[in-house]
Ligand SMILES: Nc1nc2c(ncn2[C@@H]2O[C@H](COP(=O)(O)OP(=O)(O)OP(=O)(O)O)[C@@H](O)[C@H]2O)c(=O)[nH]1
């Protein structure tokens with residue numbers, strides 16, 4: 348269930364809060380945990396574990412060699428966008444060995460962020476594929492890491508072979524306002540798709 352209102356449906360008022368679930372996905376080390384932590388108004392729940400020598404053969408750390416920990420289950424945070432709109436954020440683990448968790452995490456999600464690092468753009472292919480196949484609206488957010496070459500959103504769209512309607516935005520996952528704009532983009536995109544689907548088909 349993507350939209351959760353209180354049980355008292357019959358007495359809904361305009362001011363009653365709506366809670367939406369969003370996923371924050373993307374490749375290993377793209378900044379998912381960072382983004383959830385940057386926007387969350389509650390202390391985010393994290394499930395970080397150390398990247399050990401033992402894990403090296405399984406965990407692909409190329410390009411993120413300085414990374415010391417990784418998410419092994421999920422991140423969880425919350426942000427109130429407006430008085431009556433609350434987003435619950437679920438950050439996915441970035442490594443392939445945790446794919447089995449995705450279906451559980453994605454249940455009831457209204458939409459998703461796919462965080463991309465242009466130095467390793469291919470790492471987010473799997474997340475893009477996942478949301479496309481399930482028809483979950485998503486925004487691609489390019490996390491502009493220091494030192495990474497800046498790319499035009501259209502080039503990123505082309506490289507990821509995205510539908511023209513999928514928003515591509517630039518962000519800094521460490522900055523609250525920047526991360527918040529990414530979430531707004533997802534909500535607006537999902538709302539627009541929902542409105543289009545409600546429109547009667549033209550004859
Ligand atoms: N310079 C810079 N560093 C960032 C940015 N976002 C994240 N980082 C750093 O990059 C590293 C990876 O960030 P995480 O948020 O753990 O990435 P993740 O996607 O959650 O990683 P996994 O859960 O292991 O897949 C951390 O050391 C962050 O401090 C950014 O926008 N700019």
Ligand SMILES: [Mg+2]
Pocket residue numbers: 379380381417418422438439440441
């Ligand atoms: Mg993480």
